[in-house]
Amino acid sequence: MRVFREVQKFRQWWFILIIIATTCVVFYGLFEEYKEVEKESSTDLITFIVSALFALLVIAIIFIFKLETKINEQGIYYGFWPFQLKLKHVPWSEIKKIYVREYSPISEYGGWGYRFSFGKHGKAYNVSGSTGIQIIFKNGKKTLIGTQKKEEVESVLKTYQHKLLHT
Missing domain, CATH: 1.10.287 (Helix Hairpins)
Structure with a gap:
């Protein structure tokens, strides 16, 4: 695992x-x-x-404040402490698509932190930088989680891509 x-x-x-x-x-x-x-x-x-x-x-x-992200065989967990005392869990079965992408924190979400846009971008949890894990849910909603470990996330996501195909 x-x-x-x-x-x-x-x-x-x-x-x-x-x-x-x-x-x-x-x-x-x-x-x-x-x-x-x-x-x-x-x-x-x-x-x-x-x-x-x-x-x-x-x-x-x-x-x-801290942004915590965890990805394993059960899905993805994320949260912005102290706003979320327990990490939010999203099982693979609720995810339509997940990938790493570059984004513009200011133009897409209005900055860093726990952000949301009233348009096409959805929610964002970010601390710094402009690289994030884009999650598109089966219900059409979107969440982006900032990351400083692009290559490591991409590698782990490849491991679990089959979970998206079988759910």
Whole structure:
């Protein structure tokens, strides 16, 4: 039994730079606001602390996002944690066609992350790059899952192509 497994996280240098810059701006604004509040007011202090903790929580959540993909003889499993705590399983019997393709994250899906288009492209789960596993379901719906391991995915999909023909 051949198994493909991939875990991707948001770790692009430009993404981290945007997060750091945004964090600096938010904390600078919070600090400037805090300098203006009345020091005797516990409500203002609590508001400042809650705002700072919320900003830190958002940053932490972004860094724990992960896209997980697994392909084996039962089908394909994928999920975007923490939105999906359990991987979604798609058995081979529900798939009409599956292949690896190049795509444009911005023009087809509006960027990276958990995305969907209201047109012909369907859903996308992607973290970076422009290579994905295109799934076309028997019901006509489409899902694209980003990958950084093009050759490895293609090899594993060849192993299971017969599953599509016999379902």
